[in-house]
Amino acid sequence: MPSPVEDRPGLLIRDSFRYSDSVLIIPPPLVECLHCFDGRQTQLDLRSVLVRITGDLQVGAIEDQLIDVLTRSGFLEDENFQTLKEQRHREFAEATIRTPSHAGSGYPDNPEDLQTQMREWMDGAAAPAAQLRGIAAPHVSPAGGYESYRAAFRLLGPEYKDRTFVILGTSHYGAPEKFGLTRKAYVTPWGSSRTDTSLVDELIRQAPDAITTEDYCHAVEHSIEFQVVFLQSIFGADVRILPILCGSYAHSIYRGGKPEANDNVARFLGTLGEIAAREGDRLLWVLGIDMAHMGRRYGDGFAALANEREMLAVDARDRQRMERMAAGDAAGFWELVQENHDDLKWCGSSPVYTFLKVVPGARGTVERYEQWNIDPQSVVSFAGMSFR
Numbered sequence: 405m406p407s408p409v410e411d412r413p414g415l416l417i418r419d420s421f422r423y424s425d426s427v428l429i430i431p432p433p434l435v436e437c438l439h440c441f442d443g444r445q446t447q448l449d450l451r452s453v454l455v456r457i458t459g460d461l462q463v464g465a466i467e468d469q470l471i472d473v474l475t476r477s478g479f480l481e482d483e484n485f486q487t488l489k490e491q492r493h494r495e496f497a498e499a500t501i502r503t504p505s506h507a508g509s510g511y512p513d514n515p516e517d518l519q520t521q522m523r524e525w526m527d528g529a530a531a532p533a534a535q536l537r538g539i540a541a542p543h544v545s546p547a548g549g550y551e552s553y554r555a556a557f558r559l560l561g562p563e564y565k566d567r568t569f570v571i572l573g574t575s576h577y578g579a580p581e582k583f584g585l586t587r588k589a590y591v592t593p594w595g596s597s598r599t600d601t602s603l604v605d606e607l608i609r610q611a612p613d614a615i616t617t618e619d620y621c622h623a624v625e626h627s628i629e630f631q632v633v634f635l636q637s638i639f640g641a642d643v644r645i646l647p648i649l650c651g652s653y654a655h656s657i658y659r660g661g662k663p664e665a666n667d668n669v670a671r672f673l674g675t676l677g678e679i680a681a682r683e684g685d686r687l688l689w690v691l692g693i694d695m696a697h698m699g700r701r702y703g704d705g706f707a708a709l710a711n712e713r714e715m716l717a718v719d720a721r722d723r724q725r726m727e728r729m730a731a732g733d734a735a736g737f738w739e740l741v742q743e744n745h746d747d748l749k750w751c752g753s754s755p756v757y758t759f760l761k762v763v764p765g766a767r768g769t770v771e772r773y774e775q776w777n778i779d780p781q782s783v784v785s786f787a788g789m790s791f792r
Contacts, residue, residue, distance in 0.1 A: 693752025
């Protein structure tokens, strides 16, 4: 993404998978050189670009330094990267718990500070609702979306404490048409949740080809972690969860048809639907979803401002989709997602469709809708919703 450091312009590169801890800022003149690292061009091609950029034939030192920095940082697909990747996957697989990935960045990493922050975010606005089947909340940074988080989580009263919370989170990094599961308990600064491993094992038995077991994406993903933090703030650390990362239904978005045209997806949705019907009120569903992503950061040719100009039309289209969600209309919702290959770039369409298919009797209410400038030229939209 563009460098956020005023006195260091250029392109900021970091590894969302956290195989590498490095963060680089490539100066503007050298950004063009990154095109040379495509697996097809050679060092001679890179040298040619550097000569043209600098106007100097003596570019060997710059060439060597650029290659060395990218290699050591783990940003080239080479042996060093493969070693880092294998090490991180092995560490996660061998761990007994899922440690907090965003404590200290997305929320405070000290239990007392987190309690203070959570009181501010929730603002004491408890309004428990009866007969809830589920809620939808953002997965954007709570600092930006806390009012929508609050609109959803304030509905959870003490009568829901003993439910298993099925958390359907967006898998930002997982494979399309795949679901990521883990038996590990999610841990936050407040302590350890409990993962319902019997339900995890049932899903793996019935739909193995649809599932990535002990999916490394859980190690770095925030869409479930933030929901766990809010649940723990209400019910205590040992809340029981079933964390499911939903990969994009990209094939359906770009090539048409329903997601369940994929046999593996159909088997997973069928199994999860059977669990939903059998367990009934012993489950409560939590969707960790954001909606539209618009503006420069997301590849659009305009600077997006929340609730202004182009974002007014986005508001209207978001609400059309939420109407279909509220009506329990999975097919109608998906038709809207498929329009223009989801040019709204909804980050949460797969968890929403999954929920609508497996809990077809749920009917929703929009509790709050928001647009937020994640940076001066880019907007994310999200909402708090309830389902009964």
